[in-house]
Amino acid sequence: MKDIRLKLVNLFKQGFCVPQIARIAKKIKEPSTTLHYNIKRMEKEGVIKAYKAVFDYKKIGQGHCTYLLINLSGEDYGNPEKIAKELAKDESVESVDICTGDYELLVKLRTKDIDEYYEWVKNNVQKFKFAKSTSITSLKQVKTEFVEM
Amino acid sequence: MKDIRLKLVNLFKQGFCVPQIARIAKKIKEPSTTLHYNIKRMEKEGVIKAYKAVFDYKKIGQGHCTYLLINLSGEDYGNPEKIAKELAKDESVESVDICTGDYELLVKLRTKDIDEYYEWVKNNVQKFKFAKSTSITSLKQVKTEFVEM
DNA sequence: GTATATTTTCGAAGATTATTCGATTATTTA
DNA sequence: TAAATAATCGAATAATCTTCGAAAATATAC
Structure with missing residues (x-):
């Protein structure tokens, strides 16, 4: 595997991802600012520990x-x-x-x-x-x- | 837990997240377009199965x-x-x-x-x-x- | 029960980021 | 060695996140 992809894989294993607020907003029909507020809340409270990727190992x-x-x-x-x-x-x-x-x-x-x-x-x-x-x-x-x- | 947060948790369990290209670009000092290209490639090839959240269960x-x-x-x-x-x-x-x-x-x-x-x-x-x-x-x-x- | 404080919702605007495009370079294949 | 394919990357656009402030809802105190 290429060096750059290896780096990406290692970063994505534990983090370096973010929630997709706009898509969720459309899906559950809520304003994206409300979702944003609630997501930030969950992050601060430690409910959400990380955003990461799952691989075909x-x-x-x-x-x-x-x-x-x-x-x-x-x-x-x-x-x-x-x-x-x-x-x-x-x-x-x-x-x-x-x-x-x-x-x-x-x-x-x-x-x-x-x-x-x-x-x-x-x-x-x-x-x-x-x-x-x-x-x-x-x-x-x-x-x-x-x-x- | 509030209804909206419950919905978010369920969506984040299996997906509805995305890679944070700009932050990675700064970290590993590569152009974000190159990272973008490689990430999309890995998604197409099935290397990356999903982007998701990890919780304090x-x-x-x-x-x-x-x-x-x-x-x-x-x-x-x-x-x-x-x-x-x-x-x-x-x-x-x-x-x-x-x-x-x-x-x-x-x-x-x-x-x-x-x-x-x-x-x-x-x-x-x-x-x-x-x-x-x-x-x-x-x-x-x-x-x-x-x-x- | 009412007043006050706190939390949550949410639209508008600005800041940041992802994505497309095209050209260049590198790599592979014939 | 030539042609085809894959990968890099800057500039511009499209889309998204984030901040802000006001309003509504909820919780707390008296």
């Missing part, structure tokens, strides 16, 4: 999607938030949840292929000393981020 | 987040796509994956609370005749849709 070299269930070890077991926040900074990581059940963390990972996935797991098991981890690989993504594929 | 009455691992029964077992696509239409469903391992489907569900979650599971186990299902509830969402919370 295969086409941006992130076609391999895996859900990782993780057990933490030692002192991290009782304090999963620290590791969760560090994992969240990783740009291959789509989501991190602290959760109930047999595992403390659920990480959704997007990599190019199984090789890149293997490298990621190898590096992070070592780095964060995961006690145990199970992975569920997506064979087909039917819906992602509320968008049907 | 607690604040839009969808604070309860659960991952559901599902076993299908009978004829559906060999053909999970049909059910996956039907589940994808459900507006409480953020994602649906057909996956490897002990379960055929992985569904990410966002509901108001545990009561609404219970109703959803009850209705859908019956409707789709799930053979078995396990759920992992998110206690804290540290990152969602590539956006840190």
Whole structure:
């Protein structure tokens, strides 16, 4: 992929988009200034966190999607938030949840292929000393981020 | 939540946003017409599927987040796509994956609370005749849709 | 129940941005 | 090497967002 498109993809992953007020105004038949007011309100109140793009991840070299269930070890077991926040900074990581059940963390990972996935797991098991981890690989993504594929 | 904001939230969940070309142009120091050309290209090629908003889901009455691992029964077992696509239409469903391992489907569900979650599971186990299902509830969402919370 | 304060609506005008167009340059294909 | 295609980009237009102020609706206090 071209350098410029790669930059765009990375910017659009977390933001650099805006609401399309005029189109909504036509659709729901409300004045655009009223919509503008309400949208700004929701942004200020933190209801809306970001405007972003959803991709065909295969086409941006992130076609391999895996859900990782993780057990933490030692002192991290009782304090999963620290590791969760560090994992969240990783740009291959789509989501991190602290959760109930047999595992403390659920990480959704997007990599190019199984090789890149293997490298990621190898590096992070070592780095964060995961006690145990199970992975569920997506064979087909039917819906992602509320968008049907 | 007010009627108008509810409408906005529902529209922003799947689209009704656009890229912010001028801001990107300044940031990466490229002419906005070049960016425009490349973005339109990516849209046509299906690289970009949608522009949408990410919410603080607690604040839009969808604070309860659960991952559901599902076993299908009978004829559906060999053909999970049909059910996956039907589940994808459900507006409480953020994602649906057909996956490897002990379960055929992985569904990410966002509901108001545990009561609404219970109703959803009850209705859908019956409707789709799930053979078995396990759920992992998110206690804290540290990152969602590539956006840190 | 009424007065006051606050929030929300919304049209008009200005500021900003997206989009089209055409020419140039770069890249690919034959 | 030539021709075809794809990509860049400045200028101008079209469309959009944003601000402003006034009015209406709603909430709060007395």
